[in-house]
Amino acid sequence: MRSKSFLRCSWLMSAAAVVALSLCARAQLSTVQQQEWLNSPAATSHIGNLTGNAKAAASSYRRYCVGCHGEMGDGNGENTPWLDPKPRDFQLAVFKCRSTPTGTLPTDEDLFDTIGRGLDRSNMPIWNTLTKDERADLVAWIKHFSPRWQNEKAGTPIQIPAEPEVTPERVKAGQEVFGRVQCWKCHGVQGMANGPSASTLTDDLGRTILPYNFTDGSRPKCGSSDRDLYKIFMTGLDGTPMPSFADNIKPDEAWDLVFYLRTLQPHNAFNARERQIAKQLGLKPVNPQ
Amino acid sequence: MKKTRYSKFAAILSVLVLVGLGALSLNQTVSAAAEGSIAGTVKFSGTAPHMRGIDMSKDPYCVKQHENSPVSLENIVVGSDGGLQNAVVYISEGLTGNEAATASNKPVFDQKGCQYIPHVLAMDANQEFQVITSDQTTHNIHPLPNAMTGNIPWNKSQPPGAPPIVTSWKTAEMISVKCNIHPWMHGYFAVVKGPYATSDKSGAYTIHGVPPGSYTVTAWQEELGTQTAKVTVAAGKPGSADFTFKGK
Numbered sequence: 001m002r003s004k005s006f007l008r009c010s011w012l013m014s015a016a017a018v019v020a021l022s023l024c025a026r027a028q029l030s031t032v033q034q035q036e037w038l039n040s041p042a043a044t045s046h047i048g049n050l051t052g053n054a055k056a057a058a059s060s061y062r063r064y065c066v067g068c069h070g071e072m073g074d075g076n077g078e079n080t081p082w083l084d085p086k087p088r089d090f091q092l093a094v095f096k097c098r099s100t101p102t103g104t105l106p107t108d109e110d111l112f113d114t115i116g117r118g119l120d121r122s123n124m125p126i127w128n129t130l131t132k133d134e135r136a137d138l139v140a141w142i143k144h145f146s147p148r149w150q151n152e153k154a155g156t157p158i159q160i161p162a163e164p165e166v167t168p169e170r171v172k173a174g175q176e177v178f179g180r181v182q183c184w185k186c187h188g189v190q191g192m193a194n195g196p197s198a199s200t201l202t203d204d205l206g207r208t209i210l211p212y213n214f215t216d217g218s219r220p221k222c223g224s225s226d227r228d229l230y231k232i233f234m235t236g237l238d239g240t241p242m243p244s245f246a247d248n249i250k251p252d253e254a255w256d257l258v259f260y261l262r263t264l265q266p267h268n269a270f271n272a273r274e275r276q277i278a279k280q281l282g283l284k285p286v287n288p289q
Numbered sequence: 290m291k292k293t294r295y296s297k298f299a300a301i302l303s304v305l306v307l308v309g310l311g312a313l314s315l316n317q318t319v320s321a322a323a324e325g326s327i328a329g330t331v332k333f334s335g336t337a338p339h340m341r342g343i344d345m346s347k348d349p350y351c352v353k354q355h356e357n358s359p360v361s362l363e364n365i366v367v368g369s370d371g372g373l374q375n376a377v378v379y380i381s382e383g384l385t386g387n388e389a390a391t392a393s394n395k396p397v398f399d400q401k402g403c404q405y406i407p408h409v410l411a412m413d414a415n416q417e418f419q420v421i422t423s424d425q426t427t428h429n430i431h432p433l434p435n436a437m438t439g440n441i442p443w444n445k446s447q448p449p450g451a452p453p454i455v456t457s458w459k460t461a462e463m464i465s466v467k468c469n470i471h472p473w474m475h476g477y478f479a480v481v482k483g484p485y486a487t488s489d490k491s492g493a494y495t496i497h498g499v500p501p502g503s504y505t506v507t508a509w510q511e512e513l514g515t516q517t518a519k520v521t522v523a524a525g526k527p528g529s530a531d532f533t534f535k536g537k
Contacts, residue, residue: 196348
């Protein structure tokens with residue numbers, strides 16, 4: 001009798017163990033996959049002469065990144081509840097700052113640049129305290145989190161023609177582009193992030209997000225140089241409301257728009273000439289129709 | 290020597306017979322696929338939920354397009370006879386690969402009067418479709434698939450006069466699409482595998498190009514979820530399935 005109940009008990013227990021194990025296995029599935037991906041070709045990075053190796057980044061990720069981006073790279077670190085904007089989810093592999101068309105993976109160099117540049121007005125600092133090798137290794141590490149790097153190649157970077165000289169004609173033409181494609185709908189006619197649609201913008205996960213304010217002296221999230229501005233509106237910031245304008249702004253016009261955008265910013269290291277031209281022309285904000 | 294000649298002959302003969310049979314069966318499936326169909330209605334029972342009117346005052350252009358015809362949300366559109374519009378009906382089980390290829394014309398998703406027309410655009414996985422704009426205001430078209438499934442989210446602007454965007458989706462998924470500039474603009478790319486149909490104002494639908502066989506057919510509605518039915522299509526006899534979604 002006793003042995004029978006014992007038998008039944010052990011039966012139940014082993015059944016429970018099997019269930020628990022299978023549940024565990026499901027929760028761990030992603031980690032197991034990520035372990036496999038750590039050995040895949042995607043777990044390396046190539047930035048110029050640098051070659052990054054994911055395995056070499058394990059300790060620096062644990063030390064510097066895991067608190068926000070999380071153990072499994074899903075952007076769910078222990079600090080995440082207190083952060084806004086939220087840390088990037090590396091499993092989805094949807095990135096704002098790219099040189100590649102909307103809907104494609106960024107290049108290794110894009111990720112490398114983002115780490116070194118940080119993201120202004122967010123909790124992502126400038127990680128130039130890490131050596132270039134460490135950053136290259138981290139790029140490779142980031143790529144081992146998502147199935148996308150196993151199935152897709154990085155997009156082909158957009159072609160950016162050589163930057164022309166800033167002229168009054170170009171600044172004026174840039175303002176016409178600003179009006180035509182209606183940048184002001186979100187960014188406002190003076191670039192003050194107060195366009196009619198600014199207050200209702202949400203990101204891909206439905207969280208409130210603000211358009212860039214050109215006038216408050218902050219740095220654009222994906223870089224401050226003329227080429228960075230060019231890339232921002234020609235590739236779009238994926239995961240945010242900022243679309244790609246590549247189908248509707250020609251490469252030459254894109255430079256005009258860059259020059260006009262410069263006139264909206266307060267004086268900085270890049271826009272002395274553009275601001276001077278705007279002043280000479282007596283440029284008024286576009287008329288929203 | 291003799292033996293090899295025989296076997297050679299036999300091999301050639303069998304190849305010929307096989308090719309002949311193959312051609313015959315191919316012919317059959319093609320004609321059957323073109324004939325077969327599944328038809329029926331999608332209805333809504335109970336009181337149709339109130340659809341909130343849309344305030345377009347953010348954009349005077351959009352307001353102007355609807356001066357005399359106020360518009361409401363289209364999450365659940367019920368006709369006077371209880372027909373449920375914009376439900377997508379597709380084959381969820383029983384696909385053999387013999388179905389007629391999807392029409393070569395590319396389904397069109399238009400942005401008109403600051404609304405999506407149609408509100409739900411159904412398509413086959415890997416079928417090309419196009420996004421166009423008829424409006425004199427800038428839209429951004431921002432589909433939000435789950436990046437882990439193989440469909441990758443993107444976000445493109447379409448200012449007035451913009452060229453069409455022609456693209457496709459890799460895998461079956463009901464993809465929410467929105468315009469960030471006009472937050473009321475929300476619709477779906479209903480990507481399914483195989484033949485499909487969308488219910489019209491009266492709730493009627495017809496799926497064409499279904500070869501004879503037994504199928505499970507699913508009706509999907511963005512708010513009300515899915516319903517399934519078993520359907521048999523025989524040669525010269527179309528299958529039929531009616532669906533009724535109950536109001537909450």
